[in-house]
Amino acid sequence: MSSNQFLVIGGAGYIGSHMVKHLIEHGHQVVVLDDLSSGHADALLGGELLVHDFADRPFLDALFTKHHFDGVFHFASQILVGESVNNPAKYYRANTFATLVLLEAMRDHGVQNFVFSSTAAVYGEPAYVPIDEAHPKIPLNPYGASKYMVEQILSDFDRAHGTKYVALRYFNAAGADPQARMGERHEPETHLIPLALQAVTGRRPALKVFGTDYDTPDGTCLRDYIHVDDLSSAHLLAMQYLQAGGASRAFNLGNGAGYSVQQVIDVAGKVAGKPVPVEYAPRRAGDPARLIADATQAKAVLGWEPQYDDLEAIIGHAWAWEQKSH
């Protein structure tokens, strides 16, 4: 495939920085637009970094006048589910309204091909697992709702303006660059794997296990952990699908296997060579017992083949990053 120029919004973040790496490794030109509110400039392996809020319309007008982009990947968002419940306006503004500003600018400048970071949170409490794309979308919190609203806007823009998009609904993003050049650096960190590993090193207090009385084999929640590099490969395939004339749609991204919180803790202890200090705590509000993806569509339509279906490999990469970064 020939070299293209892509805009990666939120490219200095956890998942976006792996995307930038993947694009560069595939010979593409990359412009990163990131305000560094939660991202890190040193996570970028290359490309041109523009430090700016992506929802600034005059800035976007100048950007789209100066550059021709073959497509746009959009990772920038507010990502804390709990915060979204207490401060919904922040989420509808940053995730939904800001993306509408971006989509209008893209429409007016004729920028085509949009790959959007959506989430399994659009589904809400699962009616069945594994969850396929046809599963009812009843988000339980404003974070999930803010993303689902963007999907609905995208569908309307496609009908009205021919905006071509793929919405990728990730399950639990995990792992890090196998060479530990970049990894997960959220602040505050809320995700299970980095918190477990940081409890081992003593950088954080004991890991609180949120609930041991779920209707699952060991009583803790099941999640579908998908490696960030596998997310990146799916994004590029989704972009190429659009460039080849594929119809706008959503895809789930996950491994299709559920691992319990207790299994993650056990594997993290094995990988780190020391047990994870844990404290058993009540359930966290809004956590479904099981979230497992049916990603058959991404495999069949995009030709996506995840490389890392082994939890030990995923946590191994996160551990190498954890040791290198602190």
Ligand SMILES: NC(=O)c1ccc[n+]([C@@H]2O[C@H](COP(=O)([O-])OP(=O)(O)OC[C@H]3O[C@@H](n4cnc5c(N)ncnc54)[C@H](O)[C@@H]3O)[C@@H](O)[C@H]2O)c1
């Ligand atoms: N981490 C997960 O498990 C997960 C799961 C499902 C979906 N997602 C989605 O994936 C995307 C990336 O998540 P992440 O974990 O990499 O988050 P992150 O916070 O590490 O990255 C987000 C990036 O966007 C930038 N950003 C935020 N607001 C901006 C703005 N207004 N203008 C310019 N840049 C801005 C931040 O500086 C950061 O670099 C998000 O859209 C998130 O909702 C993540």
Ligand SMILES: O=c1ccn([C@@H]2O[C@H](COP(=O)(O)OP(=O)(O)O[C@H]3O[C@H](CO)[C@H](O)[C@H](O)[C@H]3O)[C@@H](O)[C@H]2O)c(=O)[nH]1
């Ligand atoms: O300190 C912790 C942190 C998490 N957990 C448990 O570990 C599992 C995974 O929790 P994470 O916070 O790592 O991930 P979530 O499944 O809550 O969230 C992920 O999936 C969501 C979709 O439902 C959103 O997309 C979100 O951005 C993404 O990180 C859950 O059962 C949670 O209760 C703990 O027991 N202790």
